[in-house]
Amino acid sequence: DAKTTQPPSMDCAEGRAANLPCNHSTISGNEYVYWYRQIHSQGPQYIIHGLKNNETNEMASLIITEDRKSSTLILPHATLRDTAVYYCIVRVFQYSSASKIIFGSGTRLSIRP
Amino acid sequence: GAVVSQHPSRVICKSGTSVKIECRSLDFQATTMFWYRQFPKQSLMLMATSNEGSKATYEQGVEKDKFLINHASLTLSTLTVTSAHPEDSSFYICSARLGQGSDTQYFGPGTRLTVL
Numbered sequence: 001d002a003k004t005t006q007p008p009s010m011d012c013a014e015g016r017a018a019n020l021p022c023n024h025s026t027i028s029g030n031e032y033v034y035w036y037r038q039i040h041s042q043g044p045q046y047i048i049h050g051l052k053n054n055e056t057n058e059m060a061s062l063i064i065t066e067d068r069k070s071s072t073l074i075l076p077h078a079t080l081r082d083t084a085v086y087y088c089i090v091r092v093f094q095y096s097s098a099s100k101i102i103f104g105s106g107t108r109l110s111i112r113p
Numbered sequence: 114g115a116v117v118s119q120h121p122s123r124v125i126c127k128s129g130t131s132v133k134i135e136c137r138s139l140d141f142q143a144t145t146m147f148w149y150r151q152f153p154k155q156s157l158m159l160m161a162t163s164n165e166g167s168k169a170t171y172e173q174g175v176e177k178d179k180f181l182i183n184h185a186s187l188t189l190s191t192l193t194v195t196s197a198h199p200e201d202s203s204f205y206i207c208s209a210r211l212g213q214g215s216d217t218q219y220f221g222p223g224t225r226l227t228v229l
Binding site for chain 1: 117119147149156157158159162204206208216217218219220221222223225
Protein backbone atom coordinates (compact mmCIF):
# COMPACT_ATOMS: atom_id res chain seq x y z
CA ASP A 1 0.00 0.00 0.00
CA ALA A 2 1.12 3.55 -0.73
CA LYS A 3 2.67 5.60 2.04
CA THR A 4 0.88 8.68 3.31
CA THR A 5 2.24 11.82 4.92
CA GLN A 6 0.22 13.81 7.43
CA PRO A 7 1.11 16.69 9.74
CA PRO A 8 1.63 15.37 13.27
CA SER A 9 -0.75 17.85 14.86
CA MET A 10 -3.25 20.58 14.09
CA ASP A 11 -5.71 22.66 15.99
CA CYS A 12 -8.96 24.31 15.06
CA ALA A 13 -11.48 26.57 16.76
CA GLU A 14 -14.81 25.06 17.72
CA GLY A 15 -17.47 25.74 15.11
CA ARG A 16 -14.98 26.31 12.32
CA ALA A 17 -14.13 23.93 9.52
CA ALA A 18 -11.20 21.62 10.19
CA ASN A 19 -9.18 20.80 7.07
CA LEU A 20 -6.82 17.88 7.46
CA PRO A 21 -4.34 17.34 4.61
CA CYS A 22 -2.79 14.10 3.45
CA ASN A 23 -0.12 13.50 0.82
CA HIS A 24 -0.04 10.21 -1.05
CA SER A 25 2.15 10.97 -4.05
CA THR A 26 2.83 7.30 -4.88
CA ILE A 27 -0.80 6.22 -4.91
CA SER A 28 -1.72 3.66 -7.58
CA GLY A 29 -4.71 3.86 -9.86
CA ASN A 30 -6.60 1.14 -7.99
CA GLU A 31 -5.95 2.46 -4.48
CA TYR A 32 -8.63 4.21 -2.48
CA VAL A 33 -8.15 6.92 0.13
CA TYR A 34 -9.66 6.05 3.51
CA TRP A 35 -9.96 8.18 6.62
CA TYR A 36 -10.37 6.87 10.14
CA ARG A 37 -10.16 8.61 13.48
CA GLN A 38 -9.36 7.41 16.96
CA ILE A 39 -10.66 9.18 19.99
CA HIS A 40 -8.55 8.61 23.08
CA SER A 41 -8.77 5.03 24.46
CA GLN A 42 -11.31 3.92 21.84
CA GLY A 43 -11.14 1.85 18.68
CA PRO A 44 -10.76 3.67 15.34
CA GLN A 45 -13.91 4.98 13.71
CA TYR A 46 -14.48 4.87 9.96
CA ILE A 47 -15.14 8.32 8.50
CA ILE A 48 -15.14 8.26 4.71
CA HIS A 49 -13.35 6.89 1.66
CA GLY A 50 -13.03 7.73 -2.02
CA LEU A 51 -11.23 6.88 -5.25
CA LYS A 52 -11.07 10.05 -7.33
CA ASN A 53 -14.32 11.92 -6.95
CA ASN A 54 -15.03 14.12 -3.97
CA GLU A 55 -17.19 12.43 -1.38
CA THR A 56 -19.47 13.70 1.36
CA ASN A 57 -21.35 11.98 4.14
CA GLU A 58 -22.91 12.98 7.43
CA MET A 59 -19.54 13.16 9.14
CA ALA A 60 -17.19 14.81 6.67
CA SER A 61 -16.19 15.66 3.12
CA LEU A 62 -13.24 14.22 1.26
CA ILE A 63 -11.58 16.29 -1.44
CA ILE A 64 -9.12 14.43 -3.69
CA THR A 65 -6.93 16.39 -6.08
CA GLU A 66 -7.21 15.66 -9.78
CA ASP A 67 -3.80 13.95 -9.87
CA ARG A 68 -4.81 12.00 -6.74
CA LYS A 69 -1.51 12.76 -5.05
CA SER A 70 -3.12 14.47 -2.11
CA SER A 71 -6.44 14.80 -0.35
CA THR A 72 -8.13 16.82 2.36
CA LEU A 73 -10.60 15.69 4.96
CA ILE A 74 -13.01 18.45 5.93
CA LEU A 75 -15.02 18.48 9.14
CA PRO A 76 -17.41 21.33 8.35
CA HIS A 77 -18.26 22.46 11.88
CA ALA A 78 -15.76 21.08 14.34
CA THR A 79 -16.86 20.35 17.89
CA LEU A 80 -14.90 19.37 20.98
CA ARG A 81 -15.94 15.76 20.35
CA ASP A 82 -13.94 15.82 17.12
CA THR A 83 -10.69 15.94 19.10
CA ALA A 84 -8.92 12.75 17.98
CA VAL A 85 -6.08 11.30 15.95
CA TYR A 86 -7.03 11.20 12.26
CA TYR A 87 -5.51 8.58 10.01
CA CYS A 88 -5.29 8.84 6.23
CA ILE A 89 -4.78 5.44 4.61
CA VAL A 90 -4.51 4.40 0.99
CA ARG A 91 -5.25 0.81 0.10
CA VAL A 92 -6.50 -1.36 -2.69
CA PHE A 93 -10.21 -2.09 -2.56
CA GLN A 94 -10.72 -5.81 -2.43
CA TYR A 95 -14.14 -7.09 -3.45
CA SER A 96 -13.93 -10.68 -2.37
CA SER A 97 -11.24 -10.71 0.28
CA ALA A 98 -10.14 -8.33 2.98
CA SER A 99 -7.07 -6.19 2.54
CA LYS A 100 -4.99 -5.06 5.50
CA ILE A 101 -5.06 -1.57 6.94
CA ILE A 102 -1.61 -0.32 7.85
CA PHE A 103 -1.83 2.71 10.11
CA GLY A 104 0.68 5.55 9.97
CA SER A 105 1.17 8.05 12.75
CA GLY A 106 -1.83 10.23 11.82
CA THR A 107 -2.69 13.83 12.71
CA ARG A 108 -3.63 14.75 16.25
CA LEU A 109 -6.45 17.26 15.90
CA SER A 110 -7.23 19.45 18.88
CA ILE A 111 -10.40 21.53 18.91
CA ARG A 112 -10.20 24.61 21.10
CA PRO A 113 -13.30 26.18 22.64
CA GLY B 114 -25.32 -1.12 11.80
CA ALA B 115 -21.76 -2.46 11.49
CA VAL B 116 -21.12 -2.76 15.21
CA VAL B 117 -18.14 -4.66 16.57
CA SER B 118 -17.86 -5.47 20.25
CA GLN B 119 -14.99 -6.70 22.39
CA HIS B 120 -14.97 -8.43 25.73
CA PRO B 121 -13.61 -7.73 28.22
CA SER B 122 -12.98 -4.00 27.94
CA ARG B 123 -10.32 -4.16 30.64
CA VAL B 124 -8.42 -7.05 32.16
CA ILE B 125 -5.69 -7.26 34.76
CA CYS B 126 -3.84 -10.52 35.17
CA LYS B 127 -0.77 -11.94 36.83
CA SER B 128 2.37 -12.70 34.89
CA GLY B 129 2.35 -16.21 33.48
CA THR B 130 -1.41 -16.53 33.08
CA SER B 131 -3.35 -16.62 29.81
CA VAL B 132 -5.99 -14.13 28.80
CA LYS B 133 -8.69 -14.53 26.17
CA ILE B 134 -10.19 -11.54 24.35
CA GLU B 135 -13.35 -11.90 22.29
CA CYS B 136 -14.28 -9.91 19.20
CA ARG B 137 -17.83 -10.09 17.89
CA SER B 138 -19.57 -8.62 14.87
CA LEU B 139 -23.03 -7.90 16.24
CA ASP B 140 -25.13 -7.21 13.18
CA PHE B 141 -23.18 -8.67 10.29
CA GLN B 142 -21.14 -11.70 9.39
CA ALA B 143 -17.41 -11.27 9.09
CA THR B 144 -15.36 -13.85 7.25
CA THR B 145 -12.26 -11.85 8.07
CA MET B 146 -11.29 -10.08 11.25
CA PHE B 147 -8.05 -8.34 12.17
CA TRP B 148 -6.21 -7.96 15.45
CA TYR B 149 -4.15 -4.91 16.34
CA ARG B 150 -2.04 -3.87 19.29
CA GLN B 151 -1.41 -0.30 20.38
CA PHE B 152 1.15 0.85 22.90
CA PRO B 153 0.81 4.25 24.62
CA LYS B 154 1.32 7.23 22.31
CA GLN B 155 1.88 4.94 19.33
CA SER B 156 -0.17 4.02 16.30
CA LEU B 157 -2.00 0.73 15.83
CA MET B 158 0.14 -2.21 14.77
CA LEU B 159 -1.44 -5.05 12.86
CA MET B 160 -0.79 -8.40 14.54
CA ALA B 161 -2.73 -10.89 12.48
CA THR B 162 -5.53 -11.55 10.04
CA SER B 163 -8.18 -13.96 11.28
CA ASN B 164 -10.10 -15.98 8.70
CA GLU B 165 -13.21 -17.96 9.58
CA GLY B 166 -12.55 -21.67 9.44
CA SER B 167 -8.85 -21.44 8.69
CA LYS B 168 -5.57 -20.56 10.33
CA ALA B 169 -4.75 -16.97 11.06
CA THR B 170 -2.06 -15.13 9.15
CA TYR B 171 0.44 -13.41 11.44
CA GLU B 172 2.49 -10.32 10.67
CA GLN B 173 6.24 -10.54 10.77
CA GLY B 174 7.57 -10.52 14.31
CA VAL B 175 4.32 -11.64 15.95
CA GLU B 176 4.64 -14.99 17.73
CA LYS B 177 1.79 -17.25 16.67
CA ASP B 178 2.29 -19.57 19.65
CA LYS B 179 1.99 -16.68 22.05
CA PHE B 180 -0.98 -14.96 20.45
CA LEU B 181 -3.46 -17.71 19.62
CA ILE B 182 -6.27 -16.71 17.30
CA ASN B 183 -9.43 -18.69 16.72
CA HIS B 184 -12.18 -17.66 14.30
CA ALA B 185 -14.69 -20.45 14.73
CA SER B 186 -17.79 -18.63 13.50
CA LEU B 187 -18.73 -15.78 11.20
CA THR B 188 -19.35 -13.47 14.15
CA LEU B 189 -16.65 -14.37 16.64
CA SER B 190 -12.87 -14.28 16.73
CA THR B 191 -10.82 -14.76 19.87
CA LEU B 192 -7.28 -13.74 20.73
CA THR B 193 -5.58 -15.58 23.57
CA VAL B 194 -2.43 -14.09 25.04
CA THR B 195 -0.62 -17.09 26.48
CA SER B 196 1.80 -16.88 29.40
CA ALA B 197 1.36 -13.14 29.54
CA HIS B 198 4.21 -10.93 30.72
CA PRO B 199 4.27 -7.24 31.65
CA GLU B 200 5.59 -6.33 28.19
CA ASP B 201 2.34 -7.72 26.73
CA SER B 202 0.41 -4.97 28.49
CA SER B 203 -1.24 -3.02 25.71
CA PHE B 204 -4.48 -1.94 24.08
CA TYR B 205 -5.76 -4.74 21.84
CA ILE B 206 -8.23 -3.82 19.11
CA CYS B 207 -10.04 -5.97 16.57
CA SER B 208 -11.72 -5.04 13.33
CA ALA B 209 -14.12 -6.83 11.03
CA ARG B 210 -14.71 -6.45 7.34
CA LEU B 211 -18.30 -5.74 6.43
CA GLY B 212 -18.46 -8.35 3.71
CA GLN B 213 -18.20 -8.93 0.01
CA GLY B 214 -18.68 -5.81 -1.99
CA SER B 215 -17.51 -3.60 0.89
CA ASP B 216 -13.90 -3.42 1.95
CA THR B 217 -14.60 -1.04 4.82
CA GLN B 218 -13.48 -2.34 8.19
CA TYR B 219 -15.18 -1.53 11.46
CA PHE B 220 -13.33 -1.55 14.73
CA GLY B 221 -14.16 -2.75 18.19
CA PRO B 222 -13.79 -0.51 21.24
CA GLY B 223 -10.57 -2.20 22.35
CA THR B 224 -9.42 -4.21 25.34
CA ARG B 225 -6.92 -2.79 27.82
CA LEU B 226 -4.66 -5.58 29.09
CA THR B 227 -2.47 -4.99 32.12
CA VAL B 228 -0.11 -7.76 33.18
CA LEU B 229 1.30 -7.43 36.68
